[in-house]
Amino acid sequence: MLGLPWSGVREMAIFNQQSSAKKDAPAFATETASLPPRETPPLVDYAAAPAPAARANERVEAKESLIASDITIEGKIEGSGHVRIAGRFKGDVNVQGDLTIEKDAKLNGGVRAKKVIVAGELEGNIDTAAQVELQQSGVLIGDLKAGSLTVAAGSRMRGQAEFGWDDKNAPKGRASAESGAAP
Numbered sequence: 483m484l485g486l487p488w489s490g491v492r493e494m495a496i497f498n499q500q501s502s503a504k505k506d507a508p509a510f511a512t513e514t515a516s517l518p519p520r521e522t523p524p525l526v527d528y529a530a531a532p533a534p535a536a537r538a539n540e541r542v543e544a545k546e547s548l549i550a551s552d553i554t555i556e557g558k559i560e561g562s563g564h565v566r567i568a569g570r571f572k573g574d575v576n577v578q579g580d581l582t583i584e585k586d587a588k589l590n591g592g593v594r595a596k597k598v599i600v601a602g603e604l605e606g607n608i609d610t611a612a613q614v615e616l617q618q619s620g621v622l623i624g625d626l627k628a629g630s631l632t633v634a635a636g637s638r639m640r641g642q643a644e645f646g647w648d649d650k651n652a653p654k655g656r657a658s659a660e661s662g663a664a665p
Contacts, residue, residue: 544579551586565595567602574606585619598628600637607641614645 546564549555553569564579572590575581581595587602597613598604600620607624608614614628616637624641631645 546579549587551584583620585617 544563546566547559547561549565549567549569549571551568554571555569556572558573559565559571559575559577562578564582565575565577566582566584567587567589568584570588574591574593575589576594578596580597580599581593582599583589583602583604585601589602589604589606591606593604593606593608594610595608596611597615598608598611599615599617600622601617602619603621603623605623608622608626608628611626611628613630613632614626615632616622616634616639618634618636620634620637622637622639622641626639626641626643626645628643628645631643633639
């Protein structure tokens, strides 16, 4: 019995205990019989796991980064989440989420975001945005290019605004001039 692997000793101990009621059974046989049965890990069915494309469709809540009101930062912001500026930031912001510039906050730099809400001051261009909202206390000094624009009474803007156009509806001469090709 000593040369058998652990599982063999255990099976032997259970066999000895169940088949005979000998009082001279080895001591380790009765001790091993009281051990709980070994658990086998669950089998994983990799074929049933969702495909990467299916996981991409699941809604994931985007995280929001905050620049607090008593903070001044200079640099560049890039990412896929949302950004809320309550302080001062100098540099470009390029996010796939939303950008919010709160009242009394200031951003000096270019912006590319899905949605831009300006309640503070933005000095720079909004190059690409699906939606821009200038709130009552908002100030935009720069050009704007967006899918839609909402302007509240009391907001201020100095620059050019282009909104409501997508690539399909853009005038041919303008689209060609931007791409560098002749119209």
